[in-house]
Amino acid sequence: MNAIETPTGDELLRVLAALGNPHRMRIVAALAGGRNYVSRLAREIGMSRPLLHMHLQRLEAAGLVVGSLELSDSGKAMKFFEVSPFAYALTPQVVAEAARTLSEPEARGGAPVQGREQGQGREQDQDEKERAT
Amino acid sequence: MNAIETPTGDELLRVLAALGNPHRMRIVAALAGGRNYVSRLAREIGMSRPLLHMHLQRLEAAGLVVGSLELSDSGKAMKFFEVSPFAYALTPQVVAEAARTLSEPEARGGAPVQGREQGQGREQDQDEKERAT
DNA sequence: GTCACGTGTCAGATTCTTCTTACACCCCAA
DNA sequence: TTGGGGTGTAAGAAGAATCTGACACGTGAC
Numbered sequence: 001m002n003a004i005e006t007p008t009g010d011e012l013l014r015v016l017a018a019l020g021n022p023h024r025m026r027i028v029a030a031l032a033g034g035r036n037y038v039s040r041l042a043r044e045i046g047m048s049r050p051l052l053h054m055h056l057q058r059l060e061a062a063g064l065v066v067g068s069l070e071l072s073d074s075g076k077a078m079k080f081f082e083v084s085p086f087a088y089a090l091t092p093q094v095v096a097e098a099a100r101t102l103s104e105p106e107a108r109g110g111a112p113v114q115g116r117e118q119g120q121g122r123e124q125d126q127d128e129k130e131r132a133t
Numbered sequence: 134m135n136a137i138e139t140p141t142g143d144e145l146l147r148v149l150a151a152l153g154n155p156h157r158m159r160i161v162a163a164l165a166g167g168r169n170y171v172s173r174l175a176r177e178i179g180m181s182r183p184l185l186h187m188h189l190q191r192l193e194a195a196g197l198v199v200g201s202l203e204l205s206d207s208g209k210a211m212k213f214f215e216v217s218p219f220a221y222a223l224t225p226q227v228v229a230e231a232a233r234t235l236s237e238p239e240a241r242g243g244a245p246v247q248g249r250e251q252g253q254g255r256e257q258d259q260d261e262k263e264r265a266t
Numbered sequence: 267g268t269c270a271c272g273t274g275t276c277a278g279a280t281t282c283t284t285c286t287t288a289c290a291c292c293c294c295a296a
Numbered sequence: 297t298t299g300g301g302g303t304g305t306a307a308g309a310a311g312a313a314t315c316t317g318a319c320a321c322g323t324g325a326c
Contacts (some may be wrong), residue, residue, distance in 0.1 A: 005189075009155075009158065013153065013154075013155060013158065015223070016149050016153035017153035017154070018150035019149045019153070019223070019228065020145060020146065020150035020151075020153040021146075021150070021195075021313095021314095022235050023144075023314090025142065025145075025146065025228055025231065025232045025235065026232050026235065028225060028227040028229065028232070029231075029232035029233070031153045031225075032225040032226065032228070032229040033195070037272080037273095038272085038273080039271075039272060039273085044270085047315095048315075048316070049234075049272095049273090049274095049316090050274090050275080050276095050315080050316075050317085051314080051316080051320095052152065052162060053274075053275085054314080054315085055314095055315095061239045063207040065220060072272085072321080074271095074272095074320095074324060074325095075324065075325060076271070076272045076273085076322085076324080077272065077273060077322075077323085078272060079273070080271080080273090081275095083225045085224075085225065086223065086224065087222070087223065087224050088222075088223035088224075089220070089221075089222060089223070090148070090219065090220065090222070090223055091219065091221075091222035091302055092164075092165040092216045092218065092219065095152065095158055095161045095162060095165070096161065096162040096166070098158065098162075099158045099159050099161070099162035100162070102155050102158065102159065105163065112185070118315055122273095124265050126144070137297080154284090156284090157268095170302085171302085171303080172301075172302060172303085180305095181285075182285095182302095182303090183285080183286075183287085183288095183304090183306095184284080184285055184286080186303095186304075186305085187283095187284080188284095189283085194292070203302085205302085207293080207294065207295095207301095207302095208291070208292095208293055208294060209292085209293060209294080209300065209301070209302050209303085210293080210303060211302060211303080212303070212304095262324090
């Protein structure tokens with residue numbers, strides 16, 4: 001199901017913000033060449049593990065990669081990551097459509113729940129005379 | 134010429150970072166509905182003009198909108214903006230391809246030149262033992 | 267037990283982005 | 297000259313993102 005569909009505003013926003021970072025682009029690129037576990041990936045791309053961990057969280061929250069904790073043959077728990085086959089089209093129309101379903105800042109940054117909370121319909125309507133000299 | 138092509142790493146990065154912001158998504162959405170000039174657009178989407186100016190700069194630097202200073206019939210100089218017909222495909226392969234041509238942080242943030250500086254071929258190769266306790 | 271290698275997470279410093287406020291300039295109308 | 301509406305930009309505050317270093321835990325090999 002990697003057909004190109006219309007994402008919600010928050011989803012597209014998460015995807016774009018996640019991919020709009022050079023480190024995360026490199027991470028996705030590295031994982032596109034095959035799955036890998038965190039420590040090894042950190043070594044390969046020259047990044048500290050805590051940092052990589054954070055970036056992977058962001059990518060996973062955006063649905064761009066998926067991680068699974070597996071047991072190696074030697075009994076060590078290793079977290080493998082791989083890219084999910086995402087496919088987004090980026091055009092003015094798509095952006096315009098997505099922008100209509102953008103939620104408020106609090107709802108976005110607050111809790112990364114995937115349950116849709118209803119749009120509050122709050123549009124901006126004040127006529128903002130900010131030039132008050 | 135809005136055919137879907139392979140962007141350079143820096144270009145794609147600028148596009149994604151530019152679009153990965155709720156305000157800028159709304160700006161693109163508003164401009165997708167027709168061209169507009171800065172002050173009016175600021176009033177319509179409820180944003181201060183200096184702030185909108187900054188966001189528009191970012192969008193223009195990413196090539197997503199184009200602005201042109203025009204003279205109104207009453208002689209006032211007005212800066213009109215409109216969306217450029219961009220079209221990017223966002224898939225792991227595209228990201229992987231783009232990531233190979235990512236330049237260094239200084240070159241990215243430093244000067245937004247569009248002249249292509251040749252890829253320096255610097256891959257990460259050091260084996261980074263960051264665990265030095 | 268100790269070491270090597272895997273996992274995760276937290277606190278704090280640093281750096282980047284965002285946003286407001288204030289200023290300067292131009293043109294036309296009253 | 298004053299006022300309204302357009303433009304642009306710069307300084308500094310506020311906030312968010314990034315990054316490091318240190319900690320805690322688990323397992324297999326020596």
